Amino acid sequence: MIRGKKGGYMDIFLLIILSIIIVLVCGVFIFMGNTIEDKLHEKMDNMSTSQNMTELIDDTMGKVNVAYTSLRWISLFLMVGMIIAxxxxxxxxxxxxxxxxxxxxxxxxxxxLSASISNAYEMIRADATIGPTFAGFVGSNFLLANFPILIAVVGIGGGILMFTRI
Incomplete structure (x- = not known):
């Protein structure tokens, strides 16, 4: 436990910045993985070699994409963890x-600030290219769509805890 800590005023801004960065990075990873796998299938499926290229791609890049799908929920849990912190x-x-x-x-x-970030995230979700990737981020989409309300509740609740020690 940290003794003598006198401030926690800027934790809200840390939550705002890290939340959008986490969701965007996770979304870009999923988008890149899916795009790379699709391009590999386009270029290499019809190659005549001793190995089955479709099976090779599915065993390598396909498993990476399966692992990347967990980033959708990991981003939500990181955001909730920051709120609890x-x-x-x-x-x-x-x-x-x-x-x-x-x-x-x-x-x-x-x-x-969170209202402008929420609006920017909605513009990213509405994009035809990368928007469908973010459709799977159900929990994070909900939190970022209601980001100003979330920040107000967390900020006021944190202030009440900080100043009253309930």
Whole structure:
């Protein structure tokens, strides 16, 4: 346990930044894996060699893509874990109640920032090329679609825990 920690004010911004980065990186990995596997099948399925190229591709890149599908839920669990860490960190931090007003302003700024990030993510999901890849991110899509509300609840809840020590 960290003793003497005096602040946890910027954890909300860390949640915003890491959430969008985690989901985007996971989505790009899945998109690249599927695209590479499709291109390999296009180029190599009709080759005449001693090995069955379709089977070879399915045994290598196909298994990678199966593993990549777990990234859809891993991204959700990482986001939920960060939210739980914010609540635990807010409870462990000792802060004076006079800093509650600046904390509310920080939460308001975080909600505004999260609204723009949520809109940008919706534009990515609406894209014809990479959008279908993000359709499988059911939990992360829900959290990022309601990101401003989530950030407001986490920010205010974390502030209550930080300043009242309930």
């Amino acid at each position: 914010i609540f635990i960190g807010s409870y462990m931090v000792t802060s004076r109640p006079v800093f509650f007003v600046p904390y509310i302003f920080i939460v308001i700024i975080a909600v505004i």
